Amino acid sequence: MSDAGYDKQQAREAGEIARLLSYVLILFASVGLFVSAMGIPTSRFEKLGAGAFPKIVFAGIALVAVIAIIDALRKIPAGAYGRFACQTVAWAKRRHLVFVVLGALAVYLLAIPLLGFQIASFLFILALELVLMPRRPATLLIAVAVAAVFSFGLNWLFAEVFTVFLPRGVL
Amino acid sequence: MDSFLSGAAQIFTLATLIYMLFGSLAGIIAAAIPGFTVTMAIVLTLPLTFTMEPLQGIAVMLSVYVGGYTGGLISAALLGIPGTPSSVATTFDAFPMARRGEPGRALSLGVWASFFGTIISTVVLIVAAPPLAMFAVKLGPWEYFSLIVFALTIVASLVGDSVIRGLLAGFIGLAISTVGTDPIMGRPRFDFGIEMLETGLPFLVVLIGIFAISQLTSEVEDAKSVRSGNALVTGAIDFQTWKVMKEVLLRPVNLIRSSIVGVLIGALPGAGGSIANLVAYDQAKRNSKDPESFGKGNPDGVVASEAGNSATAGGGLIPLIGLGIPGSAVDAILMASLMVHGISVGPRLIMDHADLVYGMFIAMAVASLMMLFVSVVSMRMFLRVAEVPKWLIVPVVMVCCVVGSFALNNRVTDLYLLGFIGVAGYALRALGYSLAPLVLGVILGPIAETNLRRALMTDGDPSLFFTRPISLIFLIAAVVSIAWAIRGHLKQRKTSGRSTDAPAS
Structure with missing residues (x-):
């Protein structure tokens, strides 16, 4: 070790x-x-x-x-x-990141019905990326782009292509 | 013959072929990402197939499956990290070969071995599944129950480093399957007044939670490796397609032996590609004239490990089609997708839906061709995929898991369940319980219970389980399997002390 x-x-x-x-x-x-x-x-x-x-x-x-x-x-x-x-x-x-990830997941799952899938997913992906990634300006751009694609993009894909509507939230 | 042509007609439509091409690509990419197993790739494909025709959906999932077994090779060869648990043995020789400056040859050898392994297993599947199904319809609930008992013992004995924790995990899986209404009389059980539990725990949510969430979480255990996110392999990739094909075909004994090992292990309920991969490698090493060179980039090692794991794809379908029992977690998902379309899987499948079964055979062959085509055309791109750092994969795949669980029933409560099961799954994983027996317990539990109760409803005499010959054979096999596992375990303890846990496949 x-x-x-x-x-x-x-x-x-x-x-x-x-x-x-x-x-x-x-x-x-x-x-x-x-x-x-x-x-x-x-x-x-x-x-x-x-x-x-x-x-x-x-x-x-x-x-x-x-x-x-x-x-x-x-x-x-x-x-x-x-x-x-x-x-x-x-x-x-030693494994503090595990708790961070599981905690973030719990908050994310609870936030989906409130904020809706798009916003909750965007925040979740971006937050986890910021915690996990190496701190460089170039990676920040990638992180934001990926978060946007897999929250707003994924929601669009499921709604338009597969006609599965992910939670919209109450806000 | 009519149903064969009907199956072929459904596969060879432009739409299906295009979907399969994408499936194959998706499987290869997914499996090339460390921490993303074939099982997870198939789980994530499942919601996408809901709107397709049954055979079309199955064909897409089979291409993901076949592609996935090959994809694990890419990170195994280039990075020395098994992309999936089924490519652990592939790292032993493919990685040294790539490091020696022959990454193209290592990849190409693996791809061709996978291709031939899949084709050989498809041939065995076509020959073996129909007679097995004919035989299986004659089995009564007694035989079925004994068979499930046998299947459960194999699960517990082949997976993980501890027989006791393997057994416990299997039992916990069975216990999870008893939540909700009982399968015969429809009485509510263990719902504790919680509405969410009344219908039972949805199998796929359990699966995603147990495998995907716990796997992804365990990927971030080492903070340093996550935060570095650097690339490892450089150098030109020369694929040498035809030369290597000849090289693979010039090792017919190894190729066929490894494929047969893969088929047999795949056909055993519960054992999958991760075991076949290691066993085939071990067999090749033992039968080699030059065992010393294994582990240093011996092409025989690459061929054996990749043919072995790919052949489980066809092997696993044998019990699924013949008996209605999934040979692995992946086959269980295939089974689930058939059920979503209202097709009951069991020995009668081949009689009631012959076109579907023949279509599956054709789809297997087509999928392996697609895999070959995709691999040869886009090998260079895969190098990039293997470089995707963990900090991107973990959150993105978690969101995909959430979408997959939600899209199944459109229930927000399923998401809470996912979170809960994910945490429990990680806890079990961290404590060294292997998770594969648990999932197989969840799948096999209702089948075992239904047949046990049906048998005793038909005839109240419990000794029939021991006096009916086939049932007795299965029960004896179960005892032998447990004894064998304990023996192997004791031997291993003596020689090498404790090894680390085999990750769940």
């Missing part, structure tokens, strides 16, 4: 703990959904009801999750749990 300052072994251990947490979460969810599947009424016309297949699936998930939890607990050294929080923060810092 070029950016030294973090320990690969510790990062891997933190990854294992994160996976362990995901297994636990999946286990709880599957048990909860299994219980709720028991409440689905059965029919007298068939042996298995509408709840049977989900019950099989959630039982399967729970079983595999338990195996996964046992396997993960075996692998993780005791000291790793204490380092988990700071490793997670370090991980999140």
Whole structure:
């Protein structure tokens, strides 16, 4: 790794703990959904009801999750749990752009019904480009052009050629 | 014969051929962009085919498919980055060859190998699909259920570095498929009073969210590489079209072996081009007299990897046409597009819509010719495409994903779902779950459930799953497949420690 300052072994251990947490979460969810599947009424016309297949699936998930939890607990050294929080923060810092992109996507999706597809897309593309691109004046021109083509242009293409009307917005 | 001619007549219209040409071009360009998989290219094509005739739509998507398997070669050879997961092994030899100063030869070898691979797989498809379909209509719900069980085990065992997480992902996919009304009695399930969930989670929104959004997000993980955005390859590209064609044809054993590997792997539900690419390469290396030269620009390596991944295109259609089971995520989208047109896919497809099936065969052959034509004519331009920096691709393709999800049902709520599934998909990806089993779980879940319940409605005796011979064979195959996967996994753990995750194809 070029950016030294973090320990690969510790990062891997933190990854294992994160996976362990995901297994636990999946286990709880599957048990909860299994219980709720028991409440689905059965029919007298068939042996298995509408709840049977989900019950099989959630039982399967729970079983595999338990195996996964046992396997993960075996692998993780005791000291790793204490380092988990700071490793997670370090991980999140290394991948800060991921959070920026996902955050921008969330805002964009919420803004579409308000601003309409064209304006929301233009702002979204341009904003993400500004965050991600190398800072040079020439790229700024390309960024604006691309944003315009894939917001206003795409809207025009879908409306005129495919007669699919993208959201117009309330403003 | 009538239906063959009718299929041919529908393909050989000017409009269809022009659409296919564009499809082929789009597939090649899309796959040449790193981070843009064949699957995504097809997903984005789907809304455009809604207004076309069924066969025309399928033909366009097949040309994107065939073109896409070739396009991955371009960035693999020129940049050493697999443009799609199905061209991972292509980088092993094509990139050293390009670096050695023969980029044209490397590309040309790959293009020709892809072309012959597709043609060989089409021939196998034409021979194998009809008898398989005839056989398949005799299967009852018991056999179908066991077959799906088998398909699910292959999914979990072939993808990713962890059997457990592969299984979990497959199960989560099955769980997602149970949301909404149940397929037999129409009872509401797991909608939690949310209107959006009452009809179930729309498959394509799940697919776009899981594959595209998570893939694009993972592209920006490394801030430095995103912000540099520089070009890598320079130098003249001399394509040497005919000389290289001879070179490829002078390796018939390798070409045919790799294509057969591709067809067989493509025909297995769940395994796709990314696996065929590696397996064909591995086979070529093992059978070579000079295995040392592999990885240093051996033409056999390029031929094997590209013939292998392209041959899965035809192979994947075998179970789709014969059994109504998609061989890969891409085939699932093809299946979805047929369903959009009101054509039910299953063993009866070849009887009820013979012209469509024959049309698909012809379209495959035509698509590979188009791919060849487009590649030869415009190789120079592709060099530019491989240079498109990530900072442009990520936001633009995300907007395309949003448009694709919205255009499907014209529902804004689908967009929220897309965002939610995209975040969940990225979380799963970051945690090392492979996403392909999840998507196949979503596809196979309703088929498994319907057949299981139908079987037990027909006859309440569950032992029939084990006493009907074909059903038993599938179940044994499922057990063997799991055992094989665990064995392979243990072996791999012993020899090389942990490898990184194979990206979802």
